[in-house]
Amino acid sequence: MTKHYEPPKQGWFGQIFDSLFVLALVYLSLMLPLLFKAKEAASAAAGAAAEAVKPTWESLQLSPVVQEQWEKLGYDAEKAAALINTKFDYTIDPVWLVITAVVLIGYFVFMLKVSDKEYRQVIAEKFGK
Amino acid sequence: MDLWDVLSQAAWVVSAALLIWIVKDAISVSQQYDEEFLMSSREGDE
Amino acid sequence: MSTTTGDSKQRISMLKVLNPFHIWALGVGIVLVGEFMGWNFSVAKGGAYGSLIACWVIGLLYTCVAMIDSEVTSTVAAAGGQYTQAKHIIGPLMAFNVGLYLVMAYTMLEAADALVVGDLMKSGAEALGHAGLDTKPFVVLTIAFLAWLNYRGVFTTLTLNFVITFVAFIAILVLFLAVEPANPGAVLKHKELLTDLPYGWIGVVASLQFGMWYYLGIEGTCQAAEEVRSAGRAIPLGTMGGMMTLLVAASLTWYICAGLMPWQYLGQAVTPLYDAGTLVGSTKLQLLLFVATAFAAIASANGCINDASRAWFSLGRDRYMPVFFGAIHPKYRTPYRSIIFLVPIAVSFAFTGLLDQVITFSILSGLLGYTFMSINIVKFRKMWPLGSIHRGYIHPFHPLPAITLLILCSATYFATFLGYGTSLLSILAFYIVASIWFSVRRYKFVKRADQFTMPWPRPKGY
Structure with a gap:
């Protein structure tokens, strides 16, 4: 014990x-x-x-149905263009990707190792050596 | 001051009343009962 | 059932009053708000079709979660859910982290829900001619009222959740019928509005992140394990039923919204289903969706308070966190101190004004928890092979679900990296610092053997 x-x-x-x-x-x-x-x-x-060129419905080249839905939502060409032209940038920076992966994997490995050590103490005290 | 201003004020008052009630109740429980009894639940007890 | 000797004193415990419907209401109630707001951010990341693919792929992820979770929970039935599982199967530090994931994911989601109620009041006031309504009193009222309800007992809390969740779900069905699905082109304009993938396949991967909103929180059902009448039956039943409800609701929501709004608008809409109701052009429908959105947000916040406080309570009961929080109310039988403690925290999260940060924190905490589950089940089957202990439910095809889950989790981390990389790192930094703090400072207050409460034999290999 x-x-x-x-x-x-x-x-x-x-x-x-x-x-x-x-x-x-x-x-x-x-x-x-x-x-x-x-x-x-x-x-x-x-x-x-x-x-900063002022957009119009024509310059956005939308089909009439799509344009109608935008207008129903209360958008004019300028406001719609602001949304249409906002884009995500998915270029991947390999350095940051590697750093993030290392941190994430390191976190889990660290946690599992320490947990295992603590868990062995718990089991030893609960069930005896 | 229109209906919405009244509603906002009412929301503050009701929130305060509810929170005060909770805190008062929690304090009175701590005074009435033994701390050990309040903490006495056990995991997985049937 | 306790093995400690010499304490025959009266013990307090939570009330066992819940049935499978309550479990359904707890699970679906937390999640359904995701159809009313939030899922559509995946449209911004990958286009409408990207979002649909994400909906199915993440649906698979959650099916794995539900299968694995049902097996472990039907065996380890205790408040704290996955936290208690981690404590028995992997170890204290993992358990501490899982407990934090739960508290953070739910408290942050609760704050976001309360903000939705506030914003909805604001747009309602605007529609009736009062511009610039201050949302703060309504945010606070939502949290205060639900905390009060939770404080006064779990039965009323979850019965209310059942009613309002049901109304919100019916509203989605009504909206679906109102857009004339049998008559495409009349109201729904899928043909014109659906575009090719705007960012290609990388956009589809990226949209997995917010695809989580379609289902985030369904696994919270097992927090109620100490309060259901029959945990082994009610929790798998309520969870699986909830998962089916959500798959239906998610598909309908996508179908309605993608046929009414250009994807660029949809990708940033605050309340997409309410907007859909408005676009159909019937005041009654608009009103119905207004009420349903509010109900969904309230139901979600309500379930979150329930789950977060149980998780925090369990952390306190085991002294992972201050033992003060491990108290149960002698009359209402709720973890009342944890409920109180989390009120100002939820309010402060709501008032930071960092909604997207808060949401990302919530999603990532959930995701870290699912990663844990895949490791957990593999260890669980190894340490206590089938037949060595009584399992309420055994999930099929092991270890396929665990492997699928781990792969999908990795893909979702990558999706978060695309566009939200700094948030990912800063949240990981939080959990790493908290882990070190726990090992160095907190763990010394924890009783060793007392953490293991299940009546199981010694695990294999230890």
């Missing part, structure tokens, strides 16, 4: 501190991407200013 582990009791202050700590972490990770987004938005705005 392995030694029984008796955990310390946590006081009020520690309990409150720990709850707040997790919260602070969440907010931080919500805010973090904003820093990058601000940069992207600035460069996108610069690009949009370059092509």
